[in-house]
Amino acid sequence: xxxxxxxxxxxxxxxxxxxxxxxxxxxxxxxxxxxxxxxxxxxxxxxxxxxxxxxxxxxxxxxxxxxxxxxxxxxxxxxxxxxxxxxxxxxxxxxxxxxxxxxxxxxxxxxxxxxxxxxxxxxxxxxxxxxxxxxxxxxxxxxxxxxxxxxxxxxxxxxxxxxxxxxxxxxxxxxxxxxxxxxxxxxxxxxxxxxxxxxxxxxxxxxxxxxxxxxxxxxxxxxxxxxxxxxxxxxxxxxxxxxxxxxxxxxxxxxxxxxxxxxxxxxxxxxxxxxxxxxxxxxxxxxxxxxxxxxxxxxxxxxxxxxxxxxxxxxxxxxxxxxxxxxxxxxxxxxxxxxxxxxxxxxxxxxxxxxxxxxxxxxxxxxxxxxxxxxxxxxxxxxxxxxxxxxxxxxxxxxxxxxxxxxxxxxxxxxxxxxxxxxxxxxxxxxxxxxxxxxxxxxxxxxxxxxxxxxxxxxxxxxxxxxxxxxxxxxxxxxxxxxxxxxxxxxxxxxxxxxxxxxxxxxxxxxxxxxxxxxxxxxxxxxxxxxxxxxxxxxxxxxxxxxxxxxxxxxxxxxxxxxxxxxxxxxxxxxxxxxxxxxxxxxxxx
Numbered sequence: 141x142x143x144x145x146x147x148x149x150x151x152x153x154x155x156x157x158x159x160x161x162x163x164x165x166x167x168x169x170x171x172x173x174x175x176x177x178x179x180x181x182x183x184x185x186x187x188x189x190x191x192x193x194x195x196x197x198x199x200x201x202x203x204x205x206x207x208x209x210x211x212x213x214x215x216x217x218x219x220x221x222x223x224x225x226x227x228x229x230x231x232x233x234x235x236x237x238x239x240x241x242x243x244x245x246x247x248x249x250x251x252x253x254x255x256x257x258x259x260x261x262x263x264x265x266x267x268x269x270x271x272x273x274x275x276x277x278x279x280x281x282x283x284x285x286x287x288x289x290x291x292x293x294x295x296x297x298x299x300x301x302x303x304x305x306x307x308x309x310x311x312x313x314x315x316x317x318x319x320x321x322x323x324x325x326x327x328x329x330x331x332x333x334x335x336x337x338x339x340x341x342x343x344x345x346x347x348x349x350x351x352x353x354x355x356x357x358x359x360x361x362x363x364x365x366x367x368x369x370x371x372x373x374x375x376x377x378x379x380x381x382x383x384x385x386x387x388x389x390x391x392x393x394x395x396x397x398x399x400x401x402x403x404x405x406x407x408x409x410x411x412x413x414x415x416x417x418x419x420x421x422x423x424x425x426x427x428x429x430x431x432x433x434x435x436x437x438x439x440x441x442x443x444x445x446x447x448x449x450x451x452x453x454x455x456x457x458x459x460x461x462x463x464x465x466x467x468x469x470x471x472x473x474x475x476x477x478x479x480x481x482x483x484x485x486x487x488x489x490x491x492x493x494x495x496x497x498x499x500x501x502x503x504x505x506x507x508x509x510x511x512x513x514x515x516x517x518x519x520x521x522x523x524x525x526x527x528x529x530x531x532x533x534x535x536x537x538x539x540x541x542x543x544x545x546x547x548x549x550x551x552x553x554x555x556x557x558x559x560x561x562x563x564x565x566x567x568x569x570x571x572x573x574x575x576x577x578x579x580x581x582x583x584x585x586x587x588x589x590x591x592x593x594x595x596x597x598x599x600x601x602x603x604x605x606x607x608x609x610x611x612x613x614x615x616x617x618x619x620x621x622x623x624x625x626x627x628x629x630x631x632x633x634x635x636x637x638x639x640x641x642x643x644x645x646x647x648x649x650x651x652x653x654x655x656x657x658x659x660x661x662x663x664x665x666x667x668x669x670x671x672x673x674x675x676x677x678x679x680x681x682x683x684x685x686x687x688x689x690x691x692x693x694x695x696x697x698x699x700x701x702x703x704x705x706x707x708x709x710x711x712x713x714x715x716x717x718x719x720x721x722x723x724x725x726x727x728x729x730x
Contacts, residue, residue, distance in 0.1 A: 643666075675720035
């Protein structure tokens with residue numbers, strides 16, 4: 141593991157103090173590549189009214205005209221979503237918007253196992269049989285060429301809203317021949333920000349329609365909570381417009397009157413708490429996702445559309461219980477995959493692991509866990525009736541979508557982006573495909589060294605309630621705008637405690653001179669002490685364990701936070717990374 145202090149430079153001379161920033165806050169913004177005066181002002185001050193106009197997005201006006209025509213004729217409209225949080229939120233956004241516009245609208249989310257990802261020819265055929273005049277996709281569609289051709293043959297209008305990378309034909313985008321394609325990643329799209337999730341793209345379409353129909357006053361209430369959930373759970377960068385959408389969306393969540401959302405917050409024991417991106421990504425989101433993973437994601441949309449409180453509470457509670465079961469399955473599957481890894485004398489540059497009895501819905505979660513522990517791009521596959529199917533998670537230096545797309549002809553299906561993908565292939569093609577991936581892999585050994593980035597070296601004595609409070613102006617934190625990380629060196633340790641049912645929480649005080657701060661580390665205590673034993677003699681380790689005077693020194697990368705317990709607030713350093721200093725002459729200390 142290597143530590144780096146970010147040191148990005150400004151793109152122009154800026155008087156940061158005139159913007160109300162300290163030198164440290166300004167340094168943090170530069171480290172997020174927010175380096176021009178215009179970008180910094182947008183970051184600090186942008187609100188709902190500063191969101192980019194939806195009419196800048198390619199095909200938005202055309203989509204609005206098509207929708208308005210069908211709304212005026214009371215045509216039957218069907219939304220086709222996806223079974224993850226982003227797809228569920230996208231479907232909810234379109235349903236709520238078109239219902240307010242009195243549309244004759246319904247929805248379908250393909251079943252993960254039976255139907256697979258996104259719209260297909262069978263779904264289009266069923267729409268035709270049901271008398272549907274217009275289909276709108278959300279969070280899917282840009283690669284559904286067969287389905288689009290089917291819709292054209294059956295004379296069904298089709299609007300695609302999506303945010304995934306487009307299929308390349310040579311050096312150019314291959315665009316489905318739908319009536320309209322709304323995706324800011326298209327080559328000819330002049331929209332200022334390409335990092336929107338599917339839910340945000342669906343919101344832009346509804347924003348344009350609400351503007352046309354004079355309903356702008358309902359935009360925040362109807363949509364922003366769902367846009368925030370989609371953005372965080374689809375791991376979108378919390379910069380530029382996304383940061384504004386999430387910031388405004390969190391405010392809407394805190395005062396929401398939507399029964400489904402209120403019920404889910406209550407079921408997840410978050411009622412009365414200030415909801416943060418962490419709660420969206422790691423508590424609410426997984427509960428929503430579990431439905432699409434293990435049952436039928438249409439139930440999740442039902443939760444967010446219901447006007448019956450008893451139904452909302454019942455569904456929300458069932459989602460929470462389902463997520464607990466999903467966690468059990470994940471832990472069992474992870475253990476099996478980790479056992480496979482032990483058989484490798486040396487890890488391949490890209491891991492492609494097959495576990496035939498794995499529930500396909502948790503392949504992506506397990507791939508993410510393995511990727512985190514090994515720092516290798518990882519694909520986990522399971523056996524299905526059609527062959528092998530699974531998901532991949534990547535590292536910063538490996539564009540999974542780009543690399544796998546080179547051999548798309550060997551796959552039955554493929555979709556994704558730089559950091560994640562979903563794919564399927566025939567079992568007999570696995571070895572050939574995997575060999576091609578490894579042969580053409582551009583990664584070097586250096587790419588597998590985990591890198592930890594600090595914003596600055598900040599001595600622990602500088603950390604105060606006032607400093608932590610000042611950093612809240614940079615919230616919400618998330619991908620591309622992480623909570624600031626600082627570092628300090630040569631700290632002594634005392635008052636060590638091992639906590640948690642699984643002994644995976646370690647608390648201690650770090651101090652230098654007369655300055656003390658409480659620190660917390662989320663790691664198995666055996667791993668901590670193994671590392672400690674590699675650096676210090678047994679007597680020193682024993683002294684720390686029994687909280688006696690010791691000579692152990694530690695370097696920390698930490699995130700300053702405020703711990704609230706029994707209505708008392710204290711500073712706590714959340715440890716991101718650490719290293720022991722060791723001793724030059726252990727005999728002198730034994």
